[in-house]
Amino acid sequence: MEIAVQAVSHQYGGHHALDNINLCLKPGLTMLLGPNGAGKSTLFALITGLQKLTQGSITFDGATLSQSRTSIMAKMGVVFQQSTLDIDLSVKQNLSYFASLHGISTASALSHIQGLLDELDLTSKLNTKIRNLNGGHRRRVELARCLIHKPSLLLLDEPTVGLDIESRHLILRVVQALAHSQNVSVLWATHLFEEVKHNNNLIVLSKGQVLAHDPCEALLAKYHQQDIEHLWQHLIQEGC
Numbered sequence: 001m002e003i004a005v006q007a008v009s010h011q012y013g014g015h016h017a018l019d020n021i022n023l024c025l026k027p028g029l030t031m032l033l034g035p036n037g038a039g040k041s042t043l044f045a046l047i048t049g050l051q052k053l054t055q056g057s058i059t060f061d062g063a064t065l066s067q068s069r070t071s072i073m074a075k076m077g078v079v080f081q082q083s084t085l086d087i088d089l090s091v092k093q094n095l096s097y098f099a100s101l102h103g104i105s106t107a108s109a110l111s112h113i114q115g116l117l118d119e120l121d122l123t124s125k126l127n128t129k130i131r132n133l134n135g136g137h138r139r140r141v142e143l144a145r146c147l148i149h150k151p152s153l154l155l156l157d158e159p160t161v162g163l164d165i166e167s168r169h170l171i172l173r174v175v176q177a178l179a180h181s182q183n184v185s186v187l188w189a190t191h192l193f194e195e196v197k198h199n200n201n202l203i204v205l206s207k208g209q210v211l212a213h214d215p216c217e218a219l220l221a222k223y224h225q226q227d228i229e230h231l232w233q234h235l236i237q238e239g240c
Helices: 040-047 063-073 089-101 105-111 112-118 135-146 165-181 217-223 228-239
Strands: 003-012 015-025 028-035 055-058 077-079 153-157 183-189 199-206 209-216
Touching: 003 040, 003 063, 015 040, 015 209, 028 089, 028 165, 040 153, 040 183, 055 153, 063 105, 077 135, 089 135, 135 165, 153 165, 165 183, 199 217, 199 228, 209 217, 209 228, 217 228
Parallel strands: 028 183, 028 199, 077 153, 153 183
Antiparallel strands: 003 015, 003 055, 199 209
16 A cells, blocks of 8 residues: 655644655555654554544545545554553454454454464463553554454554563564565654664654655665664754
8 A cells, every 4th residue: 555645734733743744655664763742643643534634635545534434444554652452351352353343253363363473472372361461462462453454554653662672673573574575554653763774764754844755775875874863863953
């Protein structure tokens, strides 16, 4: 799925959360890098329809949410910053409930993501209640859950915040492989420089404005920077 964001602005009161941004997402992993308050979550809310779009346009393979909401949402998988799991249900029950919303049986859902469950170390925890899992495993459940219906667009809003290093590296590795092997368009929002790899596409967002949007290696070469942190500092200074 290709997503085109064109001339999008959004305000909360007098605060410009997004200011006339333009970007295009294609299959593969795109990292959305920006500090807290940059506008990352606002962008996610607009893409998912949780916030009403008031200025500009967002299209999904040429269609807008107002035109084709049901079919677009059926192709979308989302992991928000705040967990949406039912902590009193087991891992399997959470997965089963989500699958049923998409008309998928529990057996079919588990069969489809069995390899993923193994890779995320969740197979042995299917009957464990969410409240008894640590933060890293809870986030892994959310990732597995949002892939049950085989989405072509995956939105991850700060998916590794507060997690242990093992879980952070595992989730990043799984998503990177998914983006490349299954032709999924992935937008991963983060404020962590180390999560951005040189083979990723990169969007740099600051104070509601897109400062850069290109393959990471191309941006490093263009601005003669040795790593992501120095690239970030250069773009911030240039944008001031």
